[in-house]
Amino acid sequence: MRKILVPTDFSENAFNAIKFAIDLFKYEISEFYIMHAYLDEIYNHEDLVEESDLEKVSETVSNTSKTSLKNTLEAIKAISPNPKHTYNIISAKNLLIDEMDTIADNKNIDIIIMGTKGKTNDKKITFGSHTLQVIKYVQCPVMAIPENYKYTQPKHILFPTNYLIPYKRRELKLFCEMASTYRAIVDVLYISTSDKLSLRQKDNQKFIKEELHKNTLNFKLVNSKHIINSIYQYIKENNIDMLVMVNTRHSFLEDMIYQSTIDEFGLNLDIPFLALQNIKRY
Template sequence: MRTVLIPTDFSANAMNAIEYALNLYKNERTDFYILHAYADEAYETFDKENGTLSFNEHTAAIEKNVDASLNELIGTVTNSRRNPKHSFKSLIAFESLVDAVNDFVDKRNIDLVIMGTQGKTGNKKITFGSYTVQVFKYVRCPVLAIPGDYVFQQPKKILFPTDYMMPYKRRELKLLNTMAADFKSEIYCLYISDFETLSNRQVDNKRFLQEELSKAYLFFETTPEGNKAETILENIAQKNIDLLVMINARYSFLESLLYQSTVDQIALHPKIPFLVMQNLPR
């Protein structure tokens, strides 16, 4: 049984993420939790000059509207995509998105978070909205981000840039391994370095990767050091990649992208689904 959490702000991008999730797990028994976190919305829309509603009344009104919207959304999805293997539950949280996602990841033992790359107010000139970047940074669970205009394609070709330096999580590799088995996927492990010889630590981690991704067609490639973001994007284009996978860990390339860049300056702009696996405590 798979457990998937899908945050929604009821935007077209969020709906597209739901569609992707339904296709990705079409043949697998899956519990889908559709979440709306509304703390930021409540604070932003509360008019302190307006004495007609107290803050508690204001939040109660928002929660009522959210509950109705979630029920309508789930009704639309279940009526249009009847699948006996899928179940849906709505979740409402008066929290920030990151806090709400982390709380429900723990409470519901979530395997994967799937969300859009942009929200209602998304800037089309940037790849990842601020909420998506925050989730990438701080959520203790794999996160799969779906571009708003992406039409589902089976993840037949997966690019996995790695330096083999950090230990991988068995549970997260199992998630990827199962996906690869379901779609008979090729996984290209890309080592970006001027040095082909691996340290003992890297050799051990590479061996663990081979063992845990046993159901995938694995390819190991090395490419010279350079602009890593450009190298990754070039490989996506050259290999017609369907899914990009990276690991968020201390001192990793992805961490440097997320922490040292503002949202509109992030150098990596994939136009395909992007799975971020976490090397964070859970």
């Protein structure tokens, strides 16, 4: 059974991510956890003036959260009465990142799916701060869905890699099964100024071939030093409809996230983006 966590702030963008998750896994027996963490909302509430107001405001925000989650669940069942899917709603007096990390660990979540922006994110920023924080700190694969993205089956997926990291079998299996469901073609892109691979890189390339064996793989080379520009150009020139990258030390994605500020994250994506975490999970 696939276990999927979808956080919501009850925005249109968050519900769009929920719809995407339902469509993406419509053929799989899946358990969804729809979660709202509201601790920030308590402290930002307009009625919280004195410390004595805290209990009353907390109760108000908690009740609103639970009611909104129930309404969201009714809306989900109205648009997708899929017998393969079951749903759980979680209202948590906690910070978003902390609660998601706890649920991912306790429920053994396979993948988190979320919108790239929430209610408060700057419209000029491609990835909202919450999305990047989740990718950086929550120990679980994360798929980010762009604002207003309309679901299409993933048919052509880009997987950039430098072949320097030993991939984790569980995460590649998730990728493999998700892509093979739609008979997607996967372009494995190596961006380098050299076309030669070390023995270590060759071993990691072989592991990718073995773990993605259900998929049609195209191994590509782009001769360049500019990773972000090369990925973005490849997406546009090859009609890519999903980007998959790995977030770990010495990876392309780490270079992008950790060497730039959140507001300057340079990959202007208008397609779904799956960040694998390359951690050992059971």
